[in-house]
Amino acid sequence: xxxxxxxxxxxxxxxxxxxxxxxxxxxxxxxxxxxxxxxxxxxxxxxxxxxxxxxxxxxxxxxxxxxxxxxxxxxxxxxxxxxxxxxxxxxxxxxxxxxxxxxxxxxxxxxxxxxxxxxxxxxxxxxxxxxxxxxxxxxxxxxxxxxxxxxxxxxxxxxxxxxxxxxxxxxxxxxxxxxxxxxxxxxxxxxxxxxxxxxxxxxxxxxxxxxxxxxxxxxxxxxxxxxxxxxxxxxxxxxxxxxxxxxxxxxxxxxxxxxxxxxxxxxxxxxxxxxxxxxxxxxxxxxxxxxxxxxxxxxxxxxxxxxxxxxxxxxxxxxxxxxxxxxxxxxxxxxxxxxxxxxxxxxxxxxxxxxxxxxxxxxxxxxxxxxxxxxxxxxxxxxxxxxxxxxxxxxxxxxxxxxxxxxxxxxxxxxxxxxxxxxxxxxxxxxxxxxxxxxxxxxxxxxxxxxxxxxxxxxxxxxxxxxxxxxxxxxxxxxxxxxxxxxxxxxxxxxxxxxxxxxxxxxxxxxxxxxxxxxxxxxxxxxxxxxxxxxxxxxxxxxxxxxxxxxxxxxxxxxxxxxxxxxxxxxxxxxxxxxxxxxxxxxxxxxxxxxxxxxxxxxxxxxxxxxxxx
Numbered sequence: 001x002x003x004x005x006x007x008x009x010x011x012x013x014x015x016x017x018x019x020x021x022x023x024x025x026x027x028x029x030x031x032x033x034x035x036x037x038x039x040x041x042x043x044x045x046x047x048x049x050x051x052x053x054x055x056x057x058x059x060x061x062x063x064x065x066x067x068x069x070x071x072x073x074x075x076x077x078x079x080x081x082x083x084x085x086x087x088x089x090x091x092x093x094x095x096x097x098x099x100x101x102x103x104x105x106x107x108x109x110x111x112x113x114x115x116x117x118x119x120x121x122x123x124x125x126x127x128x129x130x131x132x133x134x135x136x137x138x139x140x141x142x143x144x145x146x147x148x149x150x151x152x153x154x155x156x157x158x159x160x161x162x163x164x165x166x167x168x169x170x171x172x173x174x175x176x177x178x179x180x181x182x183x184x185x186x187x188x189x190x191x192x193x194x195x196x197x198x199x200x201x202x203x204x205x206x207x208x209x210x211x212x213x214x215x216x217x218x219x220x221x222x223x224x225x226x227x228x229x230x231x232x233x234x235x236x237x238x239x240x241x242x243x244x245x246x247x248x249x250x251x252x253x254x255x256x257x258x259x260x261x262x263x264x265x266x267x268x269x270x271x272x273x274x275x276x277x278x279x280x281x282x283x284x285x286x287x288x289x290x291x292x293x294x295x296x297x298x299x300x301x302x303x304x305x306x307x308x309x310x311x312x313x314x315x316x317x318x319x320x321x322x323x324x325x326x327x328x329x330x331x332x333x334x335x336x337x338x339x340x341x342x343x344x345x346x347x348x349x350x351x352x353x354x355x356x357x358x359x360x361x362x363x364x365x366x367x368x369x370x371x372x373x374x375x376x377x378x379x380x381x382x383x384x385x386x387x388x389x390x391x392x393x394x395x396x397x398x399x400x401x402x403x404x405x406x407x408x409x410x411x412x413x414x415x416x417x418x419x420x421x422x423x424x425x426x427x428x429x430x431x432x433x434x435x436x437x438x439x440x441x442x443x444x445x446x447x448x449x450x451x452x453x454x455x456x457x458x459x460x461x462x463x464x465x466x467x468x469x470x471x472x473x474x475x476x477x478x479x480x481x482x483x484x485x486x487x488x489x490x491x492x493x494x495x496x497x498x499x500x501x502x503x504x505x506x507x508x509x510x511x512x513x514x515x516x517x518x519x520x521x522x523x524x525x526x527x528x529x530x531x532x533x534x535x536x537x538x539x540x541x542x543x544x545x546x547x548x549x550x551x552x553x554x555x556x557x558x559x560x561x562x563x564x565x566x567x568x569x570x571x572x573x574x575x576x577x578x579x580x581x582x583x584x585x586x587x588x589x590x591x592x593x594x595x596x597x598x599x600x601x602x603x604x605x606x607x608x609x610x611x612x613x614x
Contacts, residue, residue, distance in 0.1 A: 063322035071218035114239035123249035123260025146283035185279035215263025283573035347397035413454030469498035483512030
């Protein structure tokens with residue numbers, strides 16, 4: 001399926017909005033996409049047909065349950081879960097007799113059909129060729145999403161590299177900041193395969209060939225984001241998902257093989273002897289700006305494309321956005337491999353959107369013995385991209401971990417002295433709350449031992465309270481269901497706040513949890529927003545304390561460099577007022593339905609003062 005064919009399917013299914021009005025790639029597209037992607041059910045895909053370049057831009061193409069399933073060629077994601085479950089069980093279960101082995105032969109034959117196939121001819125992605133000075137990145141409608149971004153970024157690049165020592169290919173998705181007409185940044189984190197390949201070329205003293213694919217079958221973009229084991233080809237996953245092999249062609253200026261039906265290919269190299277470049281900031285999927293850091297430069301030697309090429313793009317920022325649906329697919333697809341290779345007692349896995357993939361996960365397990373939740377937590381924290389997880393909630397397998405009420409009921413019965421599992425380990429480099437980049441504390445909440453006798457029938461809280469000790473406002477909407485009291489600090493950067501004294505003086509004695517947020521969150525944030533802020537802004541060991549059986553959480557922004565706080569603390573990702581007003585004024589021209597209020601109006605309340613941020 002080409003990207004044009006996918007667009008036609010979206011159109012026929014009523015899942016596409018075509019925008020014929022001229023829309024600027026600088027800020028305007030991002031603001032429109034942000035409003036649409038945060039609307040009910042993820043809104044619709046957006047095709048910007050007039051971009052100021054020769055190419056239309058497709059956005060939010062996988063930003064709903066339905067479109068995510070369409071991108072992967074199924075009616076719903078449960079089909080993939082069942083297919084992979086069946087495959088894993090068939091391949092890995094013990095075979096006790098000859099008949100069982102014979103039954104495997106058709107399956108193995110099908111698996112062989114999924115391996116990528118190399119073509120000797122050119123592909124559709126090479127119908128148009130620009131080399132040298134003509135290979136100008138300015139030809140492409142590369143988006144600048146947010147006001148504080150370091151510049152335009154390619155946001156859906158499928159970066160193809162090869163291990164120089166084993167010859168095994170890899171396709172990863174690493175953002176690429178446009179530096180000039182022929183150079184970008186290459187933002188591969190230290191834990192990623194691309195960075196490992198870079199290190200290998202550097203040891204060998206060799207220049208690193210790199211090619212970047214854009215567009216093509218949407219399953220390619222998904223596969224590039226998937227948490228595949230190292231040294232496994234993402235194109236094999238793509239072939240398995242669409243149940244036919246990916247056809248590959250060799251690049252014109254290097255020996256890297258890329259999908260033949262992609263829309264664009266950027267061919268070039270990374271010079272491993274070259275000084276690293278300053279890259280960023282960038283409004284990231286965490287909902288905060290990731291800060292500047294040093295990354296390699298990618299040099300473009302050739303650009304090839306289809307004649308009917310479409311430029312694919314996405315934006316990331318405060319959840320929910322398109323990436324939330326991609327994460328949901330990963331959750332369903334990789335559940336069976338996690339059970340098989342990591343933790344066989346795992347029954348279900350759920351990553352709430354507010355947890356932005358790494359900050360929060362829930363897992364239900366088949367518990368058989370004492371200490372098993374601890375074993376599961378440590379095992380998951382050592383497994384692939386689950387090593388980036390910061391908060392993990394563990395329940396028994398008879399609990400629906402997707403039900404807020406079911407999990408909240410157990411959380412009301414938490415015994416913090418018994419049920420909390422503290423640890424330290426690898427965290428996402430984008431985690432801004434940890435004092436050390438890429439490393440910090442973790443917390444697992446073991447709810448498998450919570451019984452009916454632990455759960456209070458009712459938790460109540462007074463309707464009024466007296467401000468004191470830096471606490472200005474309170475919110476009791478979560479007290480009865482969760483046992484959570486939400487407080488708001490009086491002003492920015494008040495470091496010493498006697499939260500315990502406030503709770504005791506005002507008689508909030510029945511609560512199980514107390515969370516303190518910045519004043520800007522008061523009255524504007526939804527429950528999911530507060531969960532997002534709490535998970536993102538905290539380092540468990542620093543910001544969670546237990547006093548008198550109550551769990552206190554400091555979910556405020558952190559003053560950079562103060563005590564054990566991070567050296568820099570970023571701002572929330574939002575549009576600026578001028579862009580919001582501009583899109584408001586032009587909304588009818590877009591012809592995409594009733595005007596949607598900008599989410600940035602709400603999140604702008606969280607902005608830190610200039611002297612406080614960074």
